[in-house]
Amino acid sequence: MYAIVAGGGKVGANLARSLLRMGHEVTLIEQSQYRFDRLQEEFQHQILLGDATELHVLELAGIVRPPELVLAVTGDDEDNLIICQLAREGYRVPKVVARVNDPRNQEHFDLLGIGQTVCATSNILGLVEHEVPEHGIVRLLELRKENLEIVELQVDRDSPAAGKRVAGLTLPDGSRLISVMRGGKSELAHDSTVLRPGDQVLAVVEPGKEDQLYRVLVKR
Amino acid sequence: MKLVVIGCGRVGASLARDFRADGWEVTAVDEKEEALSRLGSDWSGGFVVGHGMDSEILRRAGADEADAVVVATNGDNTNLVIGQVVKKRYGVECVVVRILDPARAEFYAERGMQVVCPTKTAIAALGEAVRKTTAALAEH
Numbered sequence: 001m002y003a004i005v006a007g008g009g010k011v012g013a014n015l016a017r018s019l020l021r022m023g024h025e026v027t028l029i030e031q032s033q034y035r036f037d038r039l040q041e042e043f044q045h046q047i048l049l050g051d052a053t054e055l056h057v058l059e060l061a062g063i064v065r066p067p068e069l070v071l072a073v074t075g076d077d078e079d080n081l082i083i084c085q086l087a088r089e090g091y092r093v094p095k096v097v098a099r100v101n102d103p104r105n106q107e108h109f110d111l112l113g114i115g116q117t118v119c120a121t122s123n124i125l126g127l128v129e130h131e132v133p134e135h136g137i138v139r140l141l142e143l144r145k146e147n148l149e150i151v152e153l154q155v156d157r158d159s160p161a162a163g164k165r166v167a168g169l170t171l172p173d174g175s176r177l178i179s180v181m182r183g184g185k186s187e188l189a190h191d192s193t194v195l196r197p198g199d200q201v202l203a204v205v206e207p208g209k210e211d212q213l214y215r216v217l218v219k220r
Numbered sequence: 221m222k223l224v225v226i227g228c229g230r231v232g233a234s235l236a237r238d239f240r241a242d243g244w245e246v247t248a249v250d251e252k253e254e255a256l257s258r259l260g261s262d263w264s265g266g267f268v269v270g271h272g273m274d275s276e277i278l279r280r281a282g283a284d285e286a287d288a289v290v291v292a293t294n295g296d297n298t299n300l301v302i303g304q305v306v307k308k309r310y311g312v313e314c315v316v317v318r319i320l321d322p323a324r325a326e327f328y329a330e331r332g333m334q335v336v337c338p339t340k341t342a343i344a345a346l347g348e349a350v351r352k353t354t355a356a357l358a359e360h
Binding site: 053054055056076077078079082086089090105107108111112 | 323324
């Protein structure tokens with residue numbers, strides 16, 4: 001596979017390194033002379049000095065081939081967004097992935113159709129929420145392409161679902177229970193599974209229906 | 221009519237003053253508070269301090285109900301993103317974006333964006349000046 005990695009900071013340099021080790025062909029683009037000088041000995045002809053939002057730099061990196069993958073992982077969200085648009089719309093790169101540095105910019109990536117994004121802050125926050133079960137509903141995984149997400153909820157003593165069979169619940173359309181974790185053991189949720197207080201339930205749900213699901217399972 | 225100018229440098233500030241003088245309702249946005257001074261001590265329009273990538277700032281500047289938005293910060297990519305966001309999120313039909321890099325300007329113009337590229341204008345004007353002057357000198 002051929003990949004272009006835009007941004008030679010810690011994220012970009014390590015991605016390029018890993019892809020090379022996996023046997024892929026890589027060009028890393030870095031615009032700061034300082035960083036370029038430090039990376040050149042390691043990456044040799046696989047690193048290019050330049051601004052990856054300039055078309056001629058992308059073309060020097062071989063974007064017209066086009067590569068199977070472009071990773072836009074600079075420290076600047078606007079740059080990452082533009083690199084993705086240029087690659088996808090200008091050169092038909094099949095897969096582009098952008099790093100989101102400031103989670104507040106996520107909505108811009110979504111609005112402008114850059115679906116594949118990675119935001120370290122949001123990911124870490126997700127993990128923190130996972131460790132705090134009293135938080136109402138925890139988003140574990142967002143499947144953007146499928147327009148689904150996997151969430152976790154905890155059934156309480158007063159929850160409407162406590163003591164009920166899964167088949168007897170009126171779950172919102174576009175949601176389904178996956179599994180129930182009880183006493184450290186997890187089991188797939190069947191129609192006959194009876195929910196008990198303290199159960200941690202994994203569910204798959206369409207974005208926007210989490211509240212309805214929460215009201216059926218946890219609190220009215 | 222209501223105009224929002226994002227990026228209140230020399231270009232943005234002059235534009236804001238022009239339209240204000242024409243009786244438009246104008247709000248300028250800039251990251252730096254000092255930019256306000258470019259609008260003059262008699263500035264009667266609005267001014268919002270903040271980054272144009274921040275939706276809250278855009279809303280406070282009234283981008284959601286503007287007739288026109290001009291994006292002229294000093295970053296091409298910032299301008300391109302803000303311009304697209306304003307158009308798509310708020311449905312503003314007149315969004316004009318300044319892009320210094322001719323290649324990116326052309327790329328986005330082809331995709332329906334209204335862009336102004338001062339670099340291209342300068343190249344054309346300089347070439348024209350040289351051609352005209354040398355032709356005039358040759359006639360002598």
